[in-house]
Amino acid sequence: MQTLILIVTLLVMMGVLALIMRAVLATEGPEPSANAPKTRSKVIWSMVVLGLVVSVTSLREWPHTQAGGDALVVNIESGQWWWDTDTTEIPLGQQVEFRVTTEDVNQGLGIYNSDMQLLVQVQAMPSYTNKVVYTFEEPGTYQILCMEFCGIAHHAMTYEFDVVEAGA
Amino acid sequence: MSTIDISQPAKGDGLIKLTMLLGGVVFLLMMVFGLVMRAQQGGWLDLDPALFYQLLTAHGAGMVGSAALSGAAILWYFTGRHVPLRSGIYLAFLGLFLLGVVLILGAIFVGGYGGAWTFLFPLPALSGGAWEAWAAIGFILGYLFIGVGFLLFYLEIGIQLVKRYGGLLKALGWHYLFGGSAEDVPPPTLIAAASVLVFNTIGIVFGAAVIAASIINLIWPDFAVDPLFAKNAIYFFGHVFINATIYMAITAVYEIVPTYTGRPWKTTRLFVGAWFAVVIFVQAVYFHHLLQDVNIPAWALAVGQIVSYASGVPLIGVTMFSLALYLKGSGLKWDLPASLLVLGVVGWSIGVIPAIIDGMIAVNKLMHNTQWVPGHFHTYLLLGEVAMAFGFAAWLVRDKAQTAMSALDKLVFRAYVGGGAGFALIFLWSGASSIPRRWAVHYEAWQFQSQLATVFACVVVLATLGLVLRYVRGLLRSA
Numbered sequence: 001m002q003t004l005i006l007i008v009t010l011l012v013m014m015g016v017l018a019l020i021m022r023a024v025l026a027t028e029g030p031e032p033s034a035n036a037p038k039t040r041s042k043v044i045w046s047m048v049v050l051g052l053v054v055s056v057t058s059l060r061e062w063p064h065t066q067a068g069g070d071a072l073v074v075n076i077e078s079g080q081w082w083w084d085t086d087t088t089e090i091p092l093g094q095q096v097e098f099r100v101t102t103e104d105v106n107q108g109l110g111i112y113n114s115d116m117q118l119l120v121q122v123q124a125m126p127s128y129t130n131k132v133v134y135t136f137e138e139p140g141t142y143q144i145l146c147m148e149f150c151g152i153a154h155h156a157m158t159y160e161f162d163v164v165e166a167g168a
Numbered sequence: 169m170s171t172i173d174i175s176q177p178a179k180g181d182g183l184i185k186l187t188m189l190l191g192g193v194v195f196l197l198m199m200v201f202g203l204v205m206r207a208q209q210g211g212w213l214d215l216d217p218a219l220f221y222q223l224l225t226a227h228g229a230g231m232v233g234s235a236a237l238s239g240a241a242i243l244w245y246f247t248g249r250h251v252p253l254r255s256g257i258y259l260a261f262l263g264l265f266l267l268g269v270v271l272i273l274g275a276i277f278v279g280g281y282g283g284a285w286t287f288l289f290p291l292p293a294l295s296g297g298a299w300e301a302w303a304a305i306g307f308i309l310g311y312l313f314i315g316v317g318f319l320l321f322y323l324e325i326g327i328q329l330v331k332r333y334g335g336l337l338k339a340l341g342w343h344y345l346f347g348g349s350a351e352d353v354p355p356p357t358l359i360a361a362a363s364v365l366v367f368n369t370i371g372i373v374f375g376a377a378v379i380a381a382s383i384i385n386l387i388w389p390d391f392a393v394d395p396l397f398a399k400n401a402i403y404f405f406g407h408v409f410i411n412a413t414i415y416m417a418i419t420a421v422y423e424i425v426p427t428y429t430g431r432p433w434k435t436t437r438l439f440v441g442a443w444f445a446v447v448i449f450v451q452a453v454y455f456h457h458l459l460q461d462v463n464i465p466a467w468a469l470a471v472g473q474i475v476s477y478a479s480g481v482p483l484i485g486v487t488m489f490s491l492a493l494y495l496k497g498s499g500l501k502w503d504l505p506a507s508l509l510v511l512g513v514v515g516w517s518i519g520v521i522p523a524i525i526d527g528m529i530a531v532n533k534l535m536h537n538t539q540w541v542p543g544h545f546h547t548y549l550l551l552g553e554v555a556m557a558f559g560f561a562a563w564l565v566r567d568k569a570q571t572a573m574s575a576l577d578k579l580v581f582r583a584y585v586g587g588g589a590g591f592a593l594i595f596l597w598s599g600a601s602s603i604p605r606r607w608a609v610h611y612e613a614w615q616f617q618s619q620l621a622t623v624f625a626c627v628v629v630l631a632t633l634g635l636v637l638r639y640v641r642g643l644l645r646s647a
Binding site: 002010012013019020024040043054063108110126127128145148154156 | 217218221224282283284286288290291294295296298394395396399458460461462463466469470473474477478480481484485486488489491492493495496497498499500502510513514517518521522525528529530531533534535536537538596597599600601602604606607608609611613
């Protein structure tokens with residue numbers, strides 16, 4: 001997914017760059033046509049319409065998944081500079097609701113797979129419990145990394161847990 | 169609309185030139201800090217993590233500060249061409265700013281403060297033994313002095329705009345937007361000045377509130393602030409403040425580019441409408457920093473995503489498109505100031521794309537606080553605001569006898585663009601590789617990207633050194 005995001009981003013950046021570079025490279029060329037204001041209106045309205053479509057499409061199903069009734073609840077406590085969970089073994093294919101908090105400063109819970117690809121994240125905040133829902137589709141060892149700067153050992157704030165097949 | 173000669177010297181120009189020198193030197197120094205951090209992440213250095221996070225804090229605060237200082241100098245210079253501004257106020261602003269800088273640098277390099285420029289509550293008070301409370305207080309007080317300086321700065325601009333136009337709404341041009349007469353409508357620079365003073369004053373007031381709360385918490389730890397409220401206030405202040413730097417610097421494009429194209433930047437209803445949108449969007453969009461704070465209302469997260477996208481419309485549809493129309497067929501002869509100013513708009517416009525995409529909640533779940541984030545802000549700051557600032561500085565000391573770009577200017581410009589683009593793109597690639605931001609030590613698998621970034625950073629530093637030296641030479645020539 002991240003690679004797709006990168007490719008789409010680079011393509012849009014190149015599109016915008018091409019739009020302005022046409023003018024940058026044409027300072028010695030002909031003046032803008034009389035239709036330029038209309039073209040500008042089209043660009044603005046196209047952006048507005050595209051924005052509406054993207055917003056509706058991407059928000060119609062709320063991106064922060066809500067837990068189902070049979071979700072497994074896993075509590076995660078944290079602090080400078082540690083994580084602790086109820087369990088270090090999570091069943092494969094089981095929807096999990098992580099309930100995350102911290103005892104001192106803001107932290108960021110990032111769950112990584114064995115390829116060090118970020119799967120999901122949520123902020124951890126003192127006095128609050130934040131929930132994030134995820135279903136693991138692959139067995140193996142996963143890591144929690146801290147995604148919010150929290151002091152001098154921020155980079156060392158890691159933790160491991162396993163996703164195991166039922167009956168394993 | 170009045171036409172003025174922006175080249176005519178005015179009282180206080182010396183202060184502006186001094187400011188741009190300070191800004192340029194600090195930009196350069198902060199870039200060196202950035203280079204050191206990337207080299208550390210690439211495994212080429214072995215810094216103590218405490219020092220790394222001090223450099224991170226200095227780099228963030230220093231870059232934001234230099235961007236704000238250079239943006240303010242640009243805004244003051246051009247606003248002062250349209251309405252009288254008192255140099256004494258600018259001197260007070262500069263003095264308060266420098267006092268703030270001294271406190272911040274002392275807090276970091278004497279007191280060991282390394283809580284990042286965003287000082288998320290209650291981190292300043294909970295260092296885990298890395299720094300004492302006085303260092304955190306010094307750092308935050310530094311912000312307070314800079315904020316007071318800016319309030320004074322905006323107050324003076326506000327007073328003079330109100331005197332000239334009979335009210336802030338008229339200075340904003342909103343009467344014209346809603347069907348009023350085009351007579352005596354303010355020029356683009358003053359509309360920008362009025363807009364920035366409105367939203368940045370509000371931002372600084374929110375910043376002051378959380379600064380005061382943090383200082384009290386540091387002195388009396390039992391005094392607690394709701395961390396979610398504090399986070400909202402910090403990101404509101406931080407987002408508005410850093411955006412204001414670009415919105416101040418863009419006035420250099422409005423004023424200088426027309427001297428090359430012979431086409432004045434005009435105040436149209438579309439232009440005023442775009443700034444009207446900016447005033448609202450720049451304040452409403454900060455929720456996109458909180459998309460993984462699922463304990464805030466869902467509507468706020470949706471606003472963050474939608475306004476994040478909407479913010480790109482006035483930039484690309486109005487500012488960038490207008491620049492394209494002003495440039496096309498204008499016969500503009502490229503020199504270093506013109507090239508850097510146009511680069512500033514180009515970098516800003518393409519830099520918002522990864523920001524907008526990261527502003528989508530579903531994407532943010534995978535990209536938030538990865539290196540994607542410095543990827544987008546380095547694009548629109550390094551190739552945006554900073555380019556505009558150096559473009560303005562180069563124009564200030566331009567040699568009028570030189571009408572084309574020298575070979576050295578071309579080399580410096582190309583190195584700046586190539587190095588800056590490469591540096592920012594590697595951040596985006598690293599973000600897509602899930603590498604978290606703000607880590608003092610990187611796993612071996614992440615180091616190659618950091619090493620490549622270090623090479624690009626060297627190119628940017630050398631190019632920036634060239635820009636600073638060229639500016640100093642220009643200052644000496646014009647002295």
